[in-house]
Amino acid sequence: MKYVDDFRRGDVAWALAQSIHAEIQPGRRYRLMEFCGGHTHAIARYGLTSLLPDSIELIHGPGCPVCVLPIGRIDSAIALVKEHAVTLCTYGDVLRVPASGGVSLFHARAEGADVRMVYSVTDALELARREPEREVAFFGLGFETTTPPTAVALLAARDEGLRNFSVYCNHVLTPPAMNHLLQDGVDLLDGFIGPSHVSTVIGAAPYRAVAARYRKPIVIAGFEPIDVLQAVYMLVRQINEGRAEVQNQFTRAVTEQGNLRAQDYMAQTLQRRDSFEWRGLGSVPSSALAIRPEFADWDAERRYDMHTSAVADSAACACGDILRGLKKPSDCKVFGTACTPTTPIGACMVSSEGACAAYHQYGRFLRKMPSKPVTAMETA
Amino acid sequence: MKPSRINGRPLDLRNGRIDLTHGAGGSATAQLIAELFAPHFDRGDNVWLRQGNDQAILPPMNGRLAFSTDCHVVTPLFFPGGDIGTLAVNGTVNDLAMGGAQPLYLSAGFILEEGLPLGDLLRITQSMAEAAVTAGVRVVAGDTKVVERGKADGLFITTAGVGVVPDGVELDGARARSGDAVIVSGHLGDHGMAILSQREALVFDSPIKSDCAALNGLVAHMLEHCRSLRLLRDPTRGGLANTLNELCRQSGVGMSISEAALPVRPAVRAACEFFGLDPLYLANEGKLVAVCAAEDAVALVQTMRSHPLGRDAAVIGEVCTDDHAFVRMTTPFGGERLLDWLHGEMLPRIC
Numbered sequence: 216m217k218y219v220d221d222f223r224r225g226d227v228a229w230a231l232a233q234s235i236h237a238e239i240q241p242g243r244r245y246r247l248m249e250f251c252g253g254h255t256h257a258i259a260r261y262g263l264t265s266l267l268p269d270s271i272e273l274i275h276g277p278g279c280p281v282c283v284l285p286i287g288r289i290d291s292a293i294a295l296v297k298e299h300a301v302t303l304c305t306y307g308d309v310l311r312v313p314a315s316g317g318v319s320l321f322h323a324r325a326e327g328a329d330v331r332m333v334y335s336v337t338d339a340l341e342l343a344r345r346e347p348e349r350e351v352a353f354f355g356l357g358f359e360t361t362t363p364p365t366a367v368a369l370l371a372a373r374d375e376g377l378r379n380f381s382v383y384c385n386h387v388l389t390p391p392a393m394n395h396l397l398q399d400g401v402d403l404l405d406g407f408i409g410p411s412h413v414s415t416v417i418g419a420a421p422y423r424a425v426a427a428r429y430r431k432p433i434v435i436a437g438f439e440p441i442d443v444l445q446a447v448y449m450l451v452r453q454i455n456e457g458r459a460e461v462q463n464q465f466t467r468a469v470t471e472q473g474n475l476r477a478q479d480y481m482a483q484t485l486q487r488r489d490s491f492e493w494r495g496l497g498s499v500p501s502s503a504l505a506i507r508p509e510f511a512d513w514d515a516e517r518r519y520d521m522h523t524s525a526v527a528d529s530a531a532c533a534c535g536d537i538l539r540g541l542k543k544p545s546d547c548k549v550f551g552t553a554c555t556p557t558t559p560i561g562a563c564m565v566s567s568e569g570a571c572a573a574y575h576q577y578g579r580f581l582r583k584m585p586s587k588p589v590t591a592m593e594t595a
Numbered sequence: 596m597k598p599s600r601i602n603g604r605p606l607d608l609r610n611g612r613i614d615l616t617h618g619a620g621g622s623a624t625a626q627l628i629a630e631l632f633a634p635h636f637d638r639g640d641n642v643w644l645r646q647g648n649d650q651a652i653l654p655p656m657n658g659r660l661a662f663s664t665d666c667h668v669v670t671p672l673f674f675p676g677g678d679i680g681t682l683a684v685n686g687t688v689n690d691l692a693m694g695g696a697q698p699l700y701l702s703a704g705f706i707l708e709e710g711l712p713l714g715d716l717l718r719i720t721q722s723m724a725e726a727a728v729t730a731g732v733r734v735v736a737g738d739t740k741v742v743e744r745g746k747a748d749g750l751f752i753t754t755a756g757v758g759v760v761p762d763g764v765e766l767d768g769a770r771a772r773s774g775d776a777v778i779v780s781g782h783l784g785d786h787g788m789a790i791l792s793q794r795e796a797l798v799f800d801s802p803i804k805s806d807c808a809a810l811n812g813l814v815a816h817m818l819e820h821c822r823s824l825r826l827l828r829d830p831t832r833g834g835l836a837n838t839l840n841e842l843c844r845q846s847g848v849g850m851s852i853s854e855a856a857l858p859v860r861p862a863v864r865a866a867c868e869f870f871g872l873d874p875l876y877l878a879n880e881g882k883l884v885a886v887c888a889a890e891d892a893v894a895l896v897q898t899m900r901s902h903p904l905g906r907d908a909a910v911i912g913e914v915c916t917d918d919h920a921f922v923r924m925t926t927p928f929g930g931e932r933l934l935d936w937l938h939g940e941m942l943p944r945i946c
Binding site: 261334556 | 868871926927928929930932933938
């Protein structure tokens with residue numbers, strides 16, 4: 216824990232905040248989007264906004280795996296488990312996402328569907344090995360962080376000839392989504408705090424085209440509060456100096472080329488879809504992965520002839536605008552009233568990485584945070 | 596004269612398993628009680644259990660009665676620091692103790708799943724008997740049912756208990772007042788993380804043990820020394836965060852907690868980091884939250900620290916006025932944030 220604590224020190228944060236204040240140019244606005252939900256969570260948990268000048272606006276991006284999953288894909292998963300007597304394994308957060316009619320996988324489970332929470336795809340693989348008569352499907356989702364394990368599971372299933380295992384692939388890609396956001400509203404953003412864990416896999420290189428094309432700086436940052444503040448400082452300096460570079464603040468984990476072996480596993484098993492529906496963003500070209508035809512036997516969509524239809528979000532919910540950074544959670548009419556973490560209407564309220572859940576959990580009704588530096592961090 | 600054995604052969608405690616006859620109320624049920632439960636719950640001085648009636652008739656008790664019940668389901672049944680048996684006894688003992696009661700008598704109801712190894716049931720019964728001795732309570736009544744394989748997770752145990760509240764002791768979750776001090780008795784999240792670390796899907800080497808313990812001794816010690824004790828609550832399911840929110844709602848107050856003051860073991864913190872969990876929402880089974888007048892807080896913490904179960908006691912914050920009954924937490928980072936209720940299940944994050 217010593218290692219992590221160094222990145223949560225109040226005195227360092229205070230000094231960094233002072234440097235950011237000193238760097239700010241009067242009359243200028245800095246609209247920075249943190250793409251990842253992990254950053255949103257850190258910003259809310261540590262109250263980072265209260266340390267920053269008012270001219271810096273942090274916009275919460277769509278980088279929360281369950282938040283961007285469209286309702287139709289969850290409907291399909293519920294149909295799969297109900298109609299085909301399949302055991303569906305997935306990550307915990309997904310279970311609570313409300314799909315059509317407010318029904319979630321948790322509800323399906325209460326009605327008798329065999330839905331299980333796993334911590335890793337290897338748990339699903341292990342279940343399939345242990346119980347060969349059981350059809351096990353893994354609901355794979357997430358950005359490039361969670362994709363390599365899914366790829367490894369597909370390779371293992373093929374190598375072992377594991378016939379009762381399949382993957383419902385919903386993995387999505389970060390750079391195309393950033394590209395899409397800028398294409399849609401290049402004037403709404405001045406820079407990105409780039410993904411943390413995603414970048415450990417894909418490296419810094421894939422962001423260069425985005426930064427160059429739209430003339431926006433991107434600083435890849437770790438998920439700790441000091442990381443975020445340092446990235447903000449680096450972005451402010453780039454904006455002031457008119458630069459639009461990809462910089463890597465998270466050098467302790469991210470390299471230029473990323474994890475080449477992980478990339479190889481993904482390339483062997485997965486290929487880009489022509490387009491994919493994102494909740495809030497709509498259809499985004501080349502932004503998601505499907506299972507390669509060579510692995511068709513392990514592709515749940517093919518094996519069970521799954522079809523997904525587009526389903527509109529609840530009209531009351533502003534998730535779409537929030538995911539694009541057009542609105543804050545508190546701008547949504549149902550935030551904290553009809554929509555709470557216990558009774559979520561939109562997906563942003565479900566995952567702790569979702570902007571609404573983070574706002575709700577850490578910040579609702581708080582007075583302006585005191586920004587006094589405190590040094591001690593050790594709690595035990 | 597000792598009656599002869601109910602069945603021809605004694606229970607096979609090494610290789611035997613629970614079957615449906617053990618719950619049918621006939622000779623197999625009687626044998627299970629006589630050979631497995633009774634020898635452990637009656638070590639020669641439990642006259643109430645030995646009465647052998649449908650009820651235990653207890654002697655008159657001097658004072659107000661406290662009465663509580665607690666159901667126990669846990670996977671796995673055995674975990675570092677305890678098992679479902681120790682939990683079942685200490686759970687009810689602690690619920691009584693949080694009202695300032697001296698716990699006296701327990702009942703125990705067992706729902707056993709067909710196929711449960713008798714050896715496991717024996718171990719659990721022994722744990723319960725030992726926990727009862729440690730807590731100074733007697734198990735005076737019980738019941739056993741057997742359900743078909745697949746209809747229970749090994750076994751479920753329900754305990755109920757009674758105790759006596761001494762005159763002058765008035766503990767109540769509604770008594771927290773603005774300005775009072777909030778105290779915890781020790782490290783948070785040990786039980787929850789010990790269980791998580793043993794779950795099938797989450798096997799990792801962990802030195803973390805459950806804190807499962809009977810708190811009535813600590814409570815008696817605190818009551819002896821602190822006259823301004825307002826309330827006690829054990830932060831079990833939902834952890835400290837939920838307990839503080841419950842108390843705020845009950846008392847119609849808010850609380851301001853200092854994150855830096857919260858005792859959390861480095862191993863628990865590290866495991867929480869790893870899984871994206873928060874130790875303040877993890878269950879505790881041997882810790883309590885106390886609220887007392889601010890001027891008595893330092894002395895109370897010292898008193899608690901002189902007891903083995905309160906060695907790491909600490910003042911963690913204070914009670915304040917708040918229309919929303921919110922628990923606020925100042926972070927070591929210099930910010931303030933909400934410490935919210937647990938919403939739904941505690942689920943690990945994906946990314």
